[in-house]
Amino acid sequence: MENTIDKSTGKTIEKTTEKTNGKTKKGVRLEHISKIYKDPKTGKDFYAVKDTSLEIEPGSFVTLLGPSGCGKTTTLRMIAGFESPDEGEIYLGDEAINALTPNKRDTAMVFQSYALLPHYNIFDNVAYGLKLRKMPKDVIREKVMKILDLVELTGMEARMTNQLSGGQQQRVALARALVIEPSVLLFDEPLSNLDAKLRVQMRTEIRRIQQEVGITAIYVTHDQSEAMAISDKIIIMDKGVVAQMGTPHEIYYHPVNEFVADFIGEANFLHGPMLGEDSGYAVLDIEGNKTRVELSPKMKVGENYTVVLRPEAASLADEGGLPCKVVLSCFMGSYQNYHVKVGDTLVKLEEHNPKNKKIYNVGDSCHLVFDAASVHVL
Amino acid sequence: MARGQGASLDKKKLLADPILVTTIVLLITFLTLFILYPLAILLVDSFVGDGGFSFSVFKRVFKMPKFTTAITNTLKVGFVVGIIATAVGLLFAYVEVYVRIGKFAGGLFKVVSMLPVVSPPFVLSLSMIMLFGKAGIITRYLLNIYDNSVYGFWGIAIVQSLTFFPVCYMMFRGLLKNIDPSLEEAARDMGASRMKVFTSVTLPLLLPGIGNAFLVTFIESIADFANPMIIGGSYDTLATTIYLQITGAYDKAGAAAMAVVLLCITLAMFIVQKYVLEAKSTATLTGKASRGRMLIEDKSVRIPLTVLCSLGAMFVILMYICVPIGALFPTWGYKFFPLTLKWFKLVFTRYKGFKAFGDSFRLSLIAAPITALLSMIISYLVVKRKFKAKGFIEAVSMLAMAVPGTVLGVGYIRGFSGGLFHTGILQGLYGTGLILVIVFVIRSLPTGTRSGIAALRQIDKSIEESAYDMGADSFKVFTSVTLPLIKDSFLSGLVTAFVRSITAISAIILLVTPQYLLITVQINEFAEKGSYGLACAFATILIIITYGAVLLMNLFIKHFGTSKKITEVE
Numbered sequence: 019m020e021n022t023i024d025k026s027t028g029k030t031i032e033k034t035t036e037k038t039n040g041k042t043k044k045g046v047r048l049e050h051i052s053k054i055y056k057d058p059k060t061g062k063d064f065y066a067v068k069d070t071s072l073e074i075e076p077g078s079f080v081t082l083l084g085p086s087g088c089g090k091t092t093t094l095r096m097i098a099g100f101e102s103p104d105e106g107e108i109y110l111g112d113e114a115i116n117a118l119t120p121n122k123r124d125t126a127m128v129f130q131s132y133a134l135l136p137h138y139n140i141f142d143n144v145a146y147g148l149k150l151r152k153m154p155k156d157v158i159r160e161k162v163m164k165i166l167d168l169v170e171l172t173g174m175e176a177r178m179t180n181q182l183s184g185g186q187q188q189r190v191a192l193a194r195a196l197v198i199e200p201s202v203l204l205f206d207e208p209l210s211n212l213d214a215k216l217r218v219q220m221r222t223e224i225r226r227i228q229q230e231v232g233i234t235a236i237y238v239t240h241d242q243s244e245a246m247a248i249s250d251k252i253i254i255m256d257k258g259v260v261a262q263m264g265t266p267h268e269i270y271y272h273p274v275n276e277f278v279a280d281f282i283g284e285a286n287f288l289h290g291p292m293l294g295e296d297s298g299y300a301v302l303d304i305e306g307n308k309t310r311v312e313l314s315p316k317m318k319v320g321e322n323y324t325v326v327l328r329p330e331a332a333s334l335a336d337e338g339g340l341p342c343k344v345v346l347s348c349f350m351g352s353y354q355n356y357h358v359k360v361g362d363t364l365v366k367l368e369e370h371n372p373k374n375k376k377i378y379n380v381g382d383s384c385h386l387v388f389d390a391a392s393v394h395v396l
Numbered sequence: 397m398a399r400g401q402g403a404s405l406d407k408k409k410l411l412a413d414p415i416l417v418t419t420i421v422l423l424i425t426f427l428t429l430f431i432l433y434p435l436a437i438l439l440v441d442s443f444v445g446d447g448g449f450s451f452s453v454f455k456r457v458f459k460m461p462k463f464t465t466a467i468t469n470t471l472k473v474g475f476v477v478g479i480i481a482t483a484v485g486l487l488f489a490y491v492e493v494y495v496r497i498g499k500f501a502g503g504l505f506k507v508v509s510m511l512p513v514v515s516p517p518f519v520l521s522l523s524m525i526m527l528f529g530k531a532g533i534i535t536r537y538l539l540n541i542y543d544n545s546v547y548g549f550w551g552i553a554i555v556q557s558l559t560f561f562p563v564c565y566m567m568f569r570g571l572l573k574n575i576d577p578s579l580e581e582a583a584r585d586m587g588a589s590r591m592k593v594f595t596s597v598t599l600p601l602l603l604p605g606i607g608n609a610f611l612v613t614f615i616e617s618i619a620d621f622a623n624p625m626i627i628g629g630s631y632d633t634l635a636t637t638i639y640l641q642i643t644g645a646y647d648k649a650g651a652a653a654m655a656v657v658l659l660c661i662t663l664a665m666f667i668v669q670k671y672v673l674e675a676k677s678t679a680t681l682t683g684k685a686s687r688g689r690m691l692i693e694d695k696s697v698r699i700p701l702t703v704l705c706s707l708g709a710m711f712v713i714l715m716y717i718c719v720p721i722g723a724l725f726p727t728w729g730y731k732f733f734p735l736t737l738k739w740f741k742l743v744f745t746r747y748k749g750f751k752a753f754g755d756s757f758r759l760s761l762i763a764a765p766i767t768a769l770l771s772m773i774i775s776y777l778v779v780k781r782k783f784k785a786k787g788f789i790e791a792v793s794m795l796a797m798a799v800p801g802t803v804l805g806v807g808y809i810r811g812f813s814g815g816l817f818h819t820g821i822l823q824g825l826y827g828t829g830l831i832l833v834i835v836f837v838i839r840s841l842p843t844g845t846r847s848g849i850a851a852l853r854q855i856d857k858s859i860e861e862s863a864y865d866m867g868a869d870s871f872k873v874f875t876s877v878t879l880p881l882i883k884d885s886f887l888s889g890l891v892t893a894f895v896r897s898i899t900a901i902s903a904i905i906l907l908v909t910p911q912y913l914l915i916t917v918q919i920n921e922f923a924e925k926g927s928y929g930l931a932c933a934f935a936t937i938l939i940i941i942t943y944g945a946v947l948l949m950n951l952f953i954k955h956f957g958t959s960k961k962i963t964e965v966e
Contacts, residue, residue, distance in 0.1 A: 054399050063399070098865060102405035119409045121867045133862035137880045146876075147866035191862075198866060 043076035043234060044111035044124070044201035046097060051106035053092050066092045068258040069105070074236060074251075076111075079228050081237045081245040084255035085281070090238045091206060093255070097236065098204050099123045110201060126195035127204040130211065132187045134179040140166070140190055141175035147198035165197040168227060185216045192224065196231060203228070205237040209244065217241075221248050242282050246270070254278050272394055279326045279396070286327040286365045292319050299390050305361030307340050310390040317395065324396045332367040332388040334358070334378050339387035344378045360386055410783055416870040419773060424785055426770075427792045430838050434807025435659065435799065437817070441810050442653035453653045463654060466637040470618045471661075473552050473633060478614040480557040482606060484708070485564025491701045493572040496691040501702050504709035509562045511716050513892075514942040516899040516916055518622035519935055520555045522923055523718035525627060526728055526932075547629025555623050558712055560616050564609040571605045572598075577689040590697070604673050611669040615662050619800030621902035622916075626923045634658045635802040635902065642906060648810060655806040659799060666798030720939070723932035739933035747930065752913040753937065759829055759912070760897035763836035767893035770837065771844030772886055776878050778845075779852040780860055781870070797842035801902025808835065808907055827909045835904060836897035843896070844889040851885035852878070884953050891949040895942045 053067040067089040074080045082090035095101045097108060099120035107114050115123055126147070134143050141162055148158045166172050169189040179187060188208055195203055208224070209217045225248040228235045239245055245252050246266045254261045254269065254277075262274045273279035276287060290304040300313040302323060311325050334344075334356060342365070346357035354372035358365050365386060369375060378384050411417060442453045457463050491497060492505055527534045528546045535544040545551075575598065583593045621635040628636060634654065641651040692698060722728055724735040743749035771793075777783075778790045812831065815823035825831050855878075863877045864870075879886065901916040908914055915938050922931040 053402065099409070100861060100865075102402040102409065104399045104402035116405055117408045117412075119412050119869075120861070120865045121869055122412070125865070127862065127865045129858040129862055131856050131858050133856060133858035135859060135863065135877060146863065146868075150867045150872065194862075194866070 043232065045076040045078075045234060046072075046074040046202055046236065047109040048072040048093070048097075049107050049109070051093070051096065051103045051108065053089070053096060053101060054104045055092075065258045067096070067103075070258075070260055071106075072253065072260065072263065074234060076234055077232050078250040079225065079235045079237065079248060080251045080253060081239060081249040082253050082255060083239060083242060083245040083281075084261075086240060087257075088255040089258040090240075090255050094127075094204055094206055094236060094238045097202070098125055098127050124201040125204055126198055126200035126202075127206060128188070128191045128195050128208045130207045132179075132184075132191045132211075134187055134190055134194075136179055138179070139175065140171065140177050140179065140182070143179065143190055144175075144194045144197050147194065151198070161197055162193075165193045168196070168230070169193045169223075184212050185220055188212065188220060189223075192227065196227070196233070201234065203233050203235045205235065205239075207238055207240070209239075210241075217244070218247075224248060246282070252282075254281060256281075273326060273396070275396060276324065276326075279394075284329050284366060286329065286332075286363075286367075288325040288327060288360070288363060288365070289322065290325075291322050292317055294319055300395065304340060305363065309340065311393050311395055312391055314395060326394045326396060327365065327388060328392070329366050329368045330370060331392040332365065332386055333369050334367070334376075334384045335387045336376075337385055339385040342384060342386045344380050344382045344384065347377065347379050349377075358384075358386060406782065413870050416781075420777065420783065420785060420789075423770075423774065423777075423789060427789065430834055431792050431796050431799070433816070434804060434811040437811040438652045438656050438659070438803070438807050441649055442656050453649050457650050457653045457657075460650075462632060463637060466632050466634050467657070469549070469631060470633040470635075470658075473549065473556065473624075474614045474617040476553045477556040477560065477617040478610040480553070481561040481564050481613040482609045484557065484561040485566075485609060486568050486602075486606065487701075488561070488565040488705055488708075489568030489572055491705050492569060494689065494692055495698050495701055496693055497698075497702050497705075501706045501709075504706055504713070505565075508709045508712050509566055510946075511712065512559055512562050514895060514939060514946055515716060516622075516919065516935055516938050516942075517559070517620070517901060518626050518919065518923065519719050519939070520559050520715055521551075521623045521626040522919075522928065522931060522935065523715045523722070524551060524555050525923075526718055526722050526928055527715070531728065545629075547627055548631040551627040551629070552624050552631065552633070555627055556617050556620060558715065559620075559623065560613045563616070564613060567609050567612070568602070568605065571602060575601055581690075590692070608669055608673040611665050611673065615665050615669070615798065618658070619662060619802070619902070621800075621802050621905070622920065625920060634661075635800060638802050638806060639906065642806065642809065648806075651806050652810055655803040659803045662798050662800055662803075663795075666795075670794065719932050720936040722928060723936045725929065728928045728932075739929040740937075742930060743933045743937070747918070748913055749934070749937075752915050752918050752934070753941075755912045756898050756915045757941070759832050759914075760836060760894050763833045763840070763897045764890050764894035766833070767837045767840045767844055767897075768886055768890040771841055771848045771889055771893075772879065772882065773874070774841075774845045775848030775852050775882075776874055779849055780857065780878070793841055793845045796838055797846075801839060801900070801904075802906070804835065804838065805903035805906030808903070827911070829912060831907060832904060832912065832914075835907060836893075836900060839900055839903060840893040840896040844893055847885055847889060847892075848882065851882045855881055883956075887949055887953055891945050894945055898942060899938065 049071055051067055051070045052065055054063050055066045056063055070089075070093065082093060084090050092101060096103050099115070099118060099122075103116065107116055109115065110124060135146065138146065144162045144165060145158050148161060153161075162175070163172070166175060169192055171186060171189055171193065174182065174186070179190065182190065191208070205224070209220050212220060221244050224237075228248075237245075237248065249266060251263060252266055252269050253263045256277050262269060262278045264272070269278065269282050273282065273285075276285075279285040279287075288302075288304050288309075290302040290309070293301045293303050293308060295301065295313065296310060298313060299310040300317050300323075302309050302311055302325065304325070311323075317323065334342075340360045342358040342360045344356060344358050345364070346355070348355040349372070350368075352370065354369040354375070354377060356367050356369065356378065358367070367386070443449055443451070488505065488508070492502070497505075524546050526532060528544060529535065530542070530544060532544065532546070535541045579601075580593050580597050583597045584590075588596065618634065620633075621639065624631070624633040624636045625639070632640070635658070638651050638654045638658065641647050641654060723739050724737070726734070726736050726738065774789060774793050778786060808826075808831065812822065812826040815821045859881070860873050860877055863873045868876065899916060901920060904914060905917055905920065908917055915934055919931045919934045919938070922928075922934065
């Protein structure tokens with residue numbers, strides 16, 4: 019857990035519930051949560067989630083992001099109550115909910131496969147949770163119609179689920195979760211069954227509706243652009259532990275380690291020892307070249323550092339910067355894609371809007387230039 | 397790593413659902429009391445006599461020549477029937493899946509696969525005697541053979557093969573349809589002949605399936621009571637020997653020991669079949685057929701195979717038709733015309749037909765919904781829920797499949813006639829209609845559970861989870877989501893349970909008291925006495941009832957079934 023930066027810890031518990039519009043919004047807090055599974059092949063136990071502590075603020079949209087098998091879905095299912103944590107405690111607002119069954123928890127989940135009830139029409143699907151709460155018929159009708167309006171499915175209420183497109187089915191699933199007015203909305207990769215275009219459209223929709231309702235949302239995905247587009251905060255998970263939690267900005271520009279830097283966007287890594295300081299920048303020796311990079315207070319002369327350079331933050335020039343050799347040059351339309359070698363290190367970069375710029379070809383010797391402020395030292 | 401907290405939380409969550417917990421407890425009690433206990437008491441009774449633990453009962457029965465002969469007989473029949481039924485089943489399945497057959501032959505195949513489902517178990521024995529026996533139509537009147545004996549080894553073997561091969565046929569059809577045609581096309585493309593493709597590709601893929609079909613038939617054959625009873629003559633199998641040991645020799649302890657032996661044989665085979673072959677036979681066939689198979693058009697292959705199978709099918713159908721026709725002849729084997737309804741009349745006037753049909757119908761009608769509901773509950777728990785006793789429930793309800801009816805019958809006699817463990821507790825149960833209903837339920841439970849589990853595995857787990865998440869408890873999830881989604885499977889389970897119950901004989905014949913008249917027992921009695929006209933009349937009415945039930949079910953599923961509803965709106 020040494021890599022975990024939990025920006026929210028230290029905040030007081032009272033802050034996890036907050037009143038807006040008369041309805042109590044609740045946050046979610048995980049304290050040292052672990053889940054152990056048995057590997058079906060080796061028969062050995064392993065941590066699917068290990069000693070994870072998180073605090074999700076009321077009304078915020080938080081994404082659990084990571085490669086498959088990183089523990090994100092397990093974490094979500096523990097919050098929903100389908101799995102029981104082997105260590106630690108989960109709080110909804112101020113209430114410990116470990117022992118509550120999913121039907122007693124004030125959460126509602128939107129499933130990857132939509133999980134609509136195929137023997138009910140749209141209206142009955144959305145009304146299902148309200149009927150379980152024994153609400154009067156006219157109240158149910160009013161609530162369902164209102165929520166169908168919110169997800170833009172008015173007029174579809176008599177259809178069967180298989181008469182809807184994938185995107186519409188997902189809206190029904192969302193409406194069904196929203197209508198019971200849960201404290202927290204859980205999403206388990208809700209868009210992965212949709213085609214690329216619809217995915218982009220639906221994620222905007224989900225964000226709009228979440229903000230309109232002002233509900234706390236926890237969203238699991240492995241698609242980093244989806245996470246960037248909709249989240250207030252992103253939690254990056256790797257092998258069962260939280261690698262980093264922060265705003266999309268923080269995660270992209272200040273990743274805590276190579277895994278995070280590489281997982282979000284593309285990243286080049288340059289290595290070298292620190293030589294000294296120069297007018298507020300650190301000077302590193304990268305492949306024999308003195309290079310100025312962003313300075314952070316904990317840096318010490320003589321230590322080795324890794325620098326993250328985003329492909330769009332660098333360009334090629336005839337002089338200045340690091341001497342390099344072009345090994346791939348490829349026109350992509352909106353940018354020219356280069357792979358260059360700086361010493362033994364391969365660097366990928368994107369020269370945007372290449373129309374009136376000099377194009378370098380494979381084998382050319384040139385220089386890799388970047389702004390010292392736009393690189394990040396790990 | 398400590399998984400204690402997760403486990404105890406799971407337990408807490410389970411206990412928070414009282415209906416679920418009650419259901420599980422009741423289910424475990426029911427299964428223990430009516431499956432495990434009767435089998436356990438057989439073991440206890442055959443080992444523990446007046447002088448404590450001993451092998452004396454086993455020593456005694458193994459000294460009886462008729463018992464040791466019965467073991468060899470049973471295994472011999474089972475082996476031969478297993479081979480014939482598997483081979484014929486494979487042939488039919490291959491021809492259906494690989495060869496372009498006409499509409500007529502296709503129709504015949506369908507009828508053949510359907511017949512054993514709706515007919516009582518011993519129909520083929522009856523028709524075998526009537527067609528090929530001493531006074532058989534074919535043997536005496538067509539071939540002028542006067543001394544043909546159908547009784548004995550070959551009688552049983554042929555009748556059982558004809559009865560069980562449609563089961564193999566259905567199994568192989570499923571397996572063959574799952575073989576990706578491109579595998580065989582690849583072999584053809586590389587230059588293999590059709591025969592070579594069959595022996596080098598199709599057959600190896602099917603091998604575990606063949607073993608599976610063979611063992612399933614083997615188990616069915618050695619557990620079969622009705623056919624050896626009617627057509628066995630002096631050729632006794634284990635099932636009939638056990639029955640005679642109780643009803644003839646009144647040696648209950650000896651019968652218990654014999655039942656233990658029979659149980660051990662079927663159980664061993666069942667374990668091999670279930671845990672070794674069944675898993676393998678589907679594992680090799682994971683490839684989904686990407687597109688349709690090119691059917692064999694070649695006339696030199698098509699015509700002989702189609703003719704051969706059609707003739708076989710027609711023969712089987714003839715055997716079944718023989719029974720209703722036999723009921724119309726004035727005296728079988730002597731006087732064929734004019735056709736008469738006198739046997740049907742006699743059934744209802746002199747032989748208490750109304751009572752027999754009433755009793756059988758009523759008891760089966762009570763047992764069917766209980767079985768269907770119970771098997772759906774078990775499947776739901778097994779497929780969708782996580783709890784400790786789940787393995788127990790699944791194993792015991794599947795175990796019932798391996799228990800021959802005769803063994804269960806003896807177990808019930810030993811277990812309940814003197815009350816639980818001969819203490820007098822629950823003694824009132826013995827001899828009542830209730831215990832007959834329970835036997836019906838237990839006998840049909842495994843098939844119902846198996847089809848329920850298969851149906852539930854098709855349903856995305858998250859559909860139930862979503863309902864649970866919305867606030868429904870287990871009971872509500874089961875009634876508002878699970879049950880409606882497997883309505884078709886529930887309905888067919890209902891009818892299957894009804895048909896199996898009303899045609900059951902092996903366990904029932906040991907437990908029925910004079911207070912109840914059951915059709916199957918009546919048929920058995922008349923067939924043994926040689927009153928084939930009466931037996932046929934009873935059997936015909938029974939077939940009409942079961943066929944009617946199946947028709948009703950199909951009609952119902954067609955109009956109200958879920959699959960219909962879903963395909964309609966698309």
